[in-house]
Amino acid sequence: ATQPGFVALNCDTVKEYVAARPQLAKHVGPAATAATWTVEEVGDGNINFVYILSGPSGQLCLKQALPFVRCVGEGWPLSQDRVRIEAEALVAEAAHCPQHVPAVFHYDARMCIIAMQYLAPPHIIVRKGLIQGLIYPRLADHLASFMAETLFHTSLLALPSDQFKANATRFSNVEMCRLTEQVIFTDPYYAAQYNRHTSPQLDAEVAELHADVAARVAATKLKAKFIQNQEALLHGDLHTGSIMATEETTYVIDPEFAYYGPMAFDVGKIIANLLLCFFALDGHASATEPRSAQRAWLLECVRELWGSFRSRFLALWDQHGSKGDAYHAQLFGSGGGDQGPAAQQAAQAAFMADLWRDALGFAGAVIVRRLVGIAHVADMDSIADADVRAVCERRALRFGRRLLTGPEAVADVAELTQLAEAARQDGQQPCFPL
Amino acid sequence: ATQPGFVALNCDTVKEYVAARPQLAKHVGPAATAATWTVEEVGDGNINFVYILSGPSGQLCLKQALPFVRCVGEGWPLSQDRVRIEAEALVAEAAHCPQHVPAVFHYDARMCIIAMQYLAPPHIIVRKGLIQGLIYPRLADHLASFMAETLFHTSLLALPSDQFKANATRFSNVEMCRLTEQVIFTDPYYAAQYNRHTSPQLDAEVAELHADVAARVAATKLKAKFIQNQEALLHGDLHTGSIMATEETTYVIDPEFAYYGPMAFDVGKIIANLLLCFFALDGHASATEPRSAQRAWLLECVRELWGSFRSRFLALWDQHGSKGDAYHAQLFGSGGGDQGPAAQQAAQAAFMADLWRDALGFAGAVIVRRLVGIAHVADMDSIADADVRAVCERRALRFGRRLLTGPEAVADVAELTQLAEAARQDGQQPCFPL
Ligand SMILES: Nc1ncnc2c1ncn2[C@@H]1O[C@H](COP(=O)(O)OP(=O)(O)O)[C@@H](O)[C@H]1O
Ligand SMILES: Nc1ncnc2c1ncn2[C@@H]1O[C@H](COP(=O)(O)OP(=O)(O)O)[C@@H](O)[C@H]1O
Ligand SMILES: [Mg+2]
Ligand SMILES: [Mg+2]
Ligand SMILES: [Mg+2]
Ligand SMILES: [Mg+2]
Numbered sequence: 096a097t098q099p100g101f102v103a104l105n106c107d108t109v110k111e112y113v114a115a116r117p118q119l120a121k122h123v124g125p126a127a128t129a130a131t132w133t134v135e136e137v138g139d140g141n142i143n144f145v146y147i148l149s150g151p152s153g154q155l156c157l158k159q160a161l162p163f164v165r166c167v168g169e170g171w172p173l174s175q176d177r178v179r180i181e182a183e184a185l186v187a188e189a190a191h192c193p194q195h196v197p198a199v200f201h202y203d204a205r206m207c208i209i210a211m212q213y214l215a216p217p218h219i220i221v222r223k224g225l226i227q228g229l230i231y232p233r234l235a236d237h238l239a240s241f242m243a244e245t246l247f248h249t250s251l252l253a254l255p256s257d258q259f260k261a262n263a264t265r266f267s268n269v270e271m272c273r274l275t276e277q278v279i280f281t282d283p284y285y286a287a288q289y290n291r292h293t294s295p296q297l298d299a300e301v302a303e304l305h306a307d308v309a310a311r312v313a314a315t316k317l318k319a320k321f322i323q324n325q326e327a328l329l330h331g332d333l334h335t336g337s338i339m340a341t342e343e344t345t346y347v348i349d350p351e352f353a354y355y356g357p358m359a360f361d362v363g364k365i366i367a368n369l370l371l372c373f374f375a376l377d378g379h380a381s382a383t384e385p386r387s388a389q390r391a392w393l394l395e396c397v398r399e400l401w402g403s404f405r406s407r408f409l410a411l412w413d414q415h416g417s418k419g420d421a422y423h424a425q426l427f428g429s430g431g432g433d434q435g436p437a438a439q440q441a442a443q444a445a446f447m448a449d450l451w452r453d454a455l456g457f458a459g460a461v462i463v464r465r466l467v468g469i470a471h472v473a474d475m476d477s478i479a480d481a482d483v484r485a486v487c488e489r490r491a492l493r494f495g496r497r498l499l500t501g502p503e504a505v506a507d508v509a510e511l512t513q514l515a516e517a518a519r520q521d522g523q524q525p526c527f528p529l
Numbered sequence: 530a531t532q533p534g535f536v537a538l539n540c541d542t543v544k545e546y547v548a549a550r551p552q553l554a555k556h557v558g559p560a561a562t563a564a565t566w567t568v569e570e571v572g573d574g575n576i577n578f579v580y581i582l583s584g585p586s587g588q589l590c591l592k593q594a595l596p597f598v599r600c601v602g603e604g605w606p607l608s609q610d611r612v613r614i615e616a617e618a619l620v621a622e623a624a625h626c627p628q629h630v631p632a633v634f635h636y637d638a639r640m641c642i643i644a645m646q647y648l649a650p651p652h653i654i655v656r657k658g659l660i661q662g663l664i665y666p667r668l669a670d671h672l673a674s675f676m677a678e679t680l681f682h683t684s685l686l687a688l689p690s691d692q693f694k695a696n697a698t699r700f701s702n703v704e705m706c707r708l709t710e711q712v713i714f715t716d717p718y719y720a721a722q723y724n725r726h727t728s729p730q731l732d733a734e735v736a737e738l739h740a741d742v743a744a745r746v747a748a749t750k751l752k753a754k755f756i757q758n759q760e761a762l763l764h765g766d767l768h769t770g771s772i773m774a775t776e777e778t779t780y781v782i783d784p785e786f787a788y789y790g791p792m793a794f795d796v797g798k799i800i801a802n803l804l805l806c807f808f809a810l811d812g813h814a815s816a817t818e819p820r821s822a823q824r825a826w827l828l829e830c831v832r833e834l835w836g837s838f839r840s841r842f843l844a845l846w847d848q849h850g851s852k853g854d855a856y857h858a859q860l861f862g863s864g865g866g867d868q869g870p871a872a873q874q875a876a877q878a879a880f881m882a883d884l885w886r887d888a889l890g891f892a893g894a895v896i897v898r899r900l901v902g903i904a905h906v907a908d909m910d911s912i913a914d915a916d917v918r919a920v921c922e923r924r925a926l927r928f929g930r931r932l933l934t935g936p937e938a939v940a941d942v943a944e945l946t947q948l949a950e951a952a953r954q955d956g957q958q959p960c961f962p963l
């Protein structure tokens with residue numbers, strides 16, 4: 096049901112909306128100048144509407160959620176509660192790493208609107224930058240920081256269980272989670288209605304996937320974890336299309352899928368999207384521009400992302416872990432008696448081993464769904480030649496299946512990136528040097 | 530805070546309460562006969578008050594929750610919302626196995642009262658019957674049925690994820706869970722204030738436990754599962770003191786700890802309590818009454834409990850699994866294409882292996898806490914001679930630690946009961962024949 100009093104804005108009425116609210120108008124210009132403001136709708140066209148207003152005082156970004164999926168229409172209704180979730184998640188994230196989240200100026204529950212800090216050029220969506228050939232030297236470090244801070248501080252490692260559970264209830268995001276359950280963990284494993292793949296080139300691969308019992312069981316186990324395991328406030332949609340960056344700065348946007356779930360889902364999703372780009376690069380490279388530096392950097396980015404996330408997260412644990420109910424101050428760390436430090440080390444090793452294994456499994460599932468499910472990635476889709484695209488996609492698909500069904504075989508991130516390199520050596524063309 | 534309008538009843542005022550409500554009075558007798566009714570308070574004295582009213586028409590059981598822990602007093606407040614949880618859990622359980630749950634006649638939120646079916650003698654609390662030497666030939670089968678029905682039907686195997694999550698929110702039982710988190714998973718692993726053990730006999734064992742890094746880490750991992758993993762509506766306190774039975778009938782009472790948690794917790798808790806009784810029997814036996822038949826039956830009961838639970842649960846899964854969101858009908862079972870049956874088998878095997886491993890871990894934690902934590906079991910406490918009791922407790926404690934730290938080493942329930950037998954062969958007395 097549509098939010099009572101909701102009205103969908105357009106490029107004209109959004110000006111009136113902002114002009115009528117001094118706290119918003121001040122970012123754009125005096126209300127009297129509203130006629131001179133320009134408005135651009137920059138949404139990707141998939142789910143929501145995003146307006147950029149520009150005026151004499153500057154810019155403002157305003158996001159509005161309709162009660163249905165924009166690209167499908169009223170036939171696919173979607174809860175407008177996702178805007179509340181997004182607004183509250185942006186605020187919760189900013190409490191721990193304000194430098195990587197656009198500031199929220201205003202949330203309007205009735206109109207399903209968030210007004211937020213405009214991320215000016217040269218900020219662009221990282222996925223687009225990567226396709227163009229850009230390298231982001233700070234990306235891994237910034238994302239590691241974003242994930243470590245948000246995941247740690249919203250978890251049972253930092254919170255008492257009553258506060259933890261109250262947060263989990265507040266961020267219950269049932270309908271958006273159900274979308275993920277279906278499109279990531281279920282539909283890719285049979286011939287579901289909206290699935291697509293590069294055909295006929297990948298028909299045999301897809302048939303093999305659909306006959307793969309181990310993949311089906313593994314994806315289903317991960318789905319159960321996704322639904323049942325409340326570990327921290329996840330971003331919930333942490334792919335390269337949800338990040339706007341420059342060489343120096345990184346912002347994570349669009350947490351409308353945020354909810355309390357398994358930490359490994361966020362970690363796995365971003366790794367998957369970097370690897371998808373890695374496999375797509377052969378389709379964008381040419382003899383004169385082989386993209387070798389970018390290709391090598393992508394793998395280094397994955398290594399740094401995990402390594403830096405791991406060390407930042409453990410540092411937070413050492414510093415603040417006694418505040419949460421998970422690892423009791425009288426059992427772990429310096430307050431835990433003679434065995435406290437050893438117990439802390441053992442607990443951290445066990446925790447990170449589980450997180451790594453599950454992150455690989457989730458990464459595998461995310462790679463698979465982006466190749467054979469409803470929603471693909473521009474990294475691959477923008478490869479015009481279907482035969483070339485299929486070569487890139489096949490490598491990624493095999494690699495994704497391998498992670499999904501055998502995550503425990505990949506000991507660490509160095510092995511992961513070695514395997515990714517090796518997966519390109521299938522004797523097919525294109526295969527540019529690393 | 531006390532529920533507004535709440536008044537604590539006593540043996541006199543409970544009669545007025547019932548006499549004023551025809552739907553309750555009919556179970557006891559016409560209101561005019563109230564002066565002739567007898568009332569007995571039969572609560573164990575720990576947490577709540579339980580009144581049994583008897584009159585010309587029969588009996589009625591009435592349970593009232595005070596805003597604090599009865600045996601401690603106002604210094605340990607406890608949410609009265611636990612009565613709502615208990616009433617709703619009794620109703621939810623009865624929807625799936627009415628024959629093992631006392632019928633709820635009346636729930637009064639203001640007065641924190643549940644009026645329910647009186648379980649007449651020879652029904653007694655199973656823990657008491659076991660200490661007296663009784664054997665319950667139907668117990669394993671009935672408990673297996675109770676657990677399979679309640680856990681399966683409230684899980685994601687039987688429910689869509691939105692209904693599942695709505696249930697989990699309704700049964701959020703934060704305060705009672707926090708009690709469990711503390712007394713089962715935290716306090717036993719250091720010298721917490723209310724801990725006790727048979728001293729000095731077990732001092733060395735307890736010191737060893739408190740220095741055991743693996744035990745500490747394992748208990749903490751299980752605590753995280755207990756808090757974070759929502760799998761099904763658990764009873765939450767499924768020990769032999771929460772079961773009233775005869776040779777033919779079995780009722781599970783007192784679900785005030787019910788919440789959405791890991792299935793293995795219920796399974797592990799009941800197994801732990803049967804094994805605690807098994808280890809205690811040597812302290813109750815004598816040359817003339819060696820309790821050998823009961824001892825052998827207890828192990829058989831554990832085997833039958835797991836075996837029958839397992840097969841009943843899987844049968845429910847085969848029959849109803851396509852209704853839930855966990856195992857999608859187009860991927861598993863007869864609707865899942867050529868590989869559907871194989872996928873179903875693989876998923877069930879993986880599921881049961883995980884459940885068994887976690888149940889053993891939880892069983893270990895429960896055994897440990899009943900020997901060194903705040904709350905012990907009458908099975909052991911009723912062994913008057915402290916040296917004899919210590920022999921029994923030491924065996925149980927070592928066994929519990931072993932399950933807690935190495936559950937994956939115990940392949941199946943036959944191995945579990947063999948290990949329990951072997952754990953009694955420590956060269957100490959008493960050790961009566963099996
Ligand atoms: N704060 C912002 N500043 C500048 N551009 C933005 C901002 N937020 C979103 N955008 C642009 O709008 C697009 C869609 O925003 P997003 O929040 O991802 O919406 P959706 O939920 O529909 O995917 C982004 O890809 C980006 O180009
Ligand atoms: N329905 C019943 N019929 C008969 N006796 C009951 C019934 N419910 C509880 N009792 C008696 O009251 C005691 C305490 O009940 P219980 O629900 O376990 O309370 P508590 O939550 O305080 O442990 C039980 O051990 C049992 O002896
Ligand atoms: Mg987006
Ligand atoms: Mg979005
Ligand atoms: Mg009780
Ligand atoms: Mg109770």
Ligand SMILES: [Mg+2]
Nearest residue numbers: 914915916917
């Ligand atoms: Mg003595």
